[in-house]
Amino acid sequence: MTWPRVDPATAAGLALGAAADLLLADPRRRHPVAGFGTAAAALERRVWRDSRPAGAGYALALTGAAVGLGATLDRVGRGHPAARVLLTAAATWTVLGGTSLGRAAATMHRALAEGDLAAARAGLPALAGRDPSTLGEAELARATVESVAENTSDAAVAPLFWGAVAGIPGLLAYRAVNTLDAMVGHRSPRYERFGWAAARLDDVANWVPARMTAALTVVCAPLAGGSAAGALRTWRRDGAAHPSPNAGRCEAATAGALGLRLGGRNVYGSRIEDRPPLGDGRPPTAEDIHRAVRLSRAVWITAAILAAAGRLRRGPRDCRR
Numbered sequence: 001m002t003w004p005r006v007d008p009a010t011a012a013g014l015a016l017g018a019a020a021d022l023l024l025a026d027p028r029r030r031h032p033v034a035g036f037g038t039a040a041a042a043l044e045r046r047v048w049r050d051s052r053p054a055g056a057g058y059a060l061a062l063t064g065a066a067v068g069l070g071a072t073l074d075r076v077g078r079g080h081p082a083a084r085v086l087l088t089a090a091a092t093w094t095v096l097g098g099t100s101l102g103r104a105a106a107t108m109h110r111a112l113a114e115g116d117l118a119a120a121r122a123g124l125p126a127l128a129g130r131d132p133s134t135l136g137e138a139e140l141a142r143a144t145v146e147s148v149a150e151n152t153s154d155a156a157v158a159p160l161f162w163g164a165v166a167g168i169p170g171l172l173a174y175r176a177v178n179t180l181d182a183m184v185g186h187r188s189p190r191y192e193r194f195g196w197a198a199a200r201l202d203d204v205a206n207w208v209p210a211r212m213t214a215a216l217t218v219v220c221a222p223l224a225g226g227s228a229a230g231a232l233r234t235w236r237r238d239g240a241a242h243p244s245p246n247a248g249r250c251e252a253a254t255a256g257a258l259g260l261r262l263g264g265r266n267v268y269g270s271r272i273e274d275r276p277p278l279g280d281g282r283p284p285t286a287e288d289i290h291r292a293v294r295l296s297r298a299v300w301i302t303a304a305i306l307a308a309a310g311r312l313r314r315g316p317r318d319c320r321r
Helices: 008-024 032-047 052-077 081-095 098-113 117-126 137-184 196-224 228-241 247-258 286-310
Strands: 265-268 271-274
Touching (some): 008 098, 008 286, 032 052, 032 081, 032 137, 052 081, 052 137, 052 196, 081 137, 098 137, 117 137, 137 196, 137 247, 137 286, 196 228, 196 286, 247 286
16 A cells, blocks of 8 residues: 655645634634534434433444545545645634634633623633633633633644544544534533543543643743743643643643633532642733733644644655555
8 A cells, every 4th residue: 555755735725724714713604513513413312311322322423424524525635636725724724713712712801801791701601611600800711711721722733633643534523522522521410421422532532632732832832921831830730630631731731831820610500610720820810811812822823833744744655464
């Protein structure tokens, strides 16, 4: 079996898709991810059972469908470099959410800067699943910074990583996994067992990207006026304290980079989590949201450059059984 030594079409597609997200953010209408979510919700209503096997079948079926679609698109572009570039760019733009993440955070900053707590509380669900109804300015700022830190990996670094690893199938499969986790992977009476497989699959898919995000946060911290040493120290010391095997790494690195202290009590409907502190700085304020967005943008743009470069690395000339 002969493999190409480089894959410039996929590299170009990843770069163009990332540029499209940077300039245009998410597609405004008929977003394919929203369509996937609608189909997933319809299937859930048919197959839901209070059992792990039922949830595993549900998650694997939908993820497999995303892989199949990606493989079909990949075959369409095979042998046609221009088509491959455009298809990869479209898939990358579809699954990335780095710019939309920054815009949602900017909306929160604007509301908090104007003292409009009602608007800030209304805007928080676009970023985080916690109950905003009783949160004040300090807690809303903390929730926003934590969400920017975590979702830098989920919305941008992770899809770019899987795009570099597996092209279009990797891009679509990752977004399917992450969307299913957001839909059914949270702890609640309905999803405690049914959503277990989706949550574990998301943990696996994000294990490497989350640590890449933390490492890039260390590298990029000076670009946002932060401390690389503080990011590395806090990541290594506090990253594992978070209940998530992945989110804590991103949040701890951001806390150290920006000289903040994250963590504390979070309310998710009837469920309350008391999370350990990440970092030993001051609590975030509204102005720290801008700093977090600057750092996030630097991290995921660097990840996009690395993803494109990764598809240009030299590979084996021949692979025979």
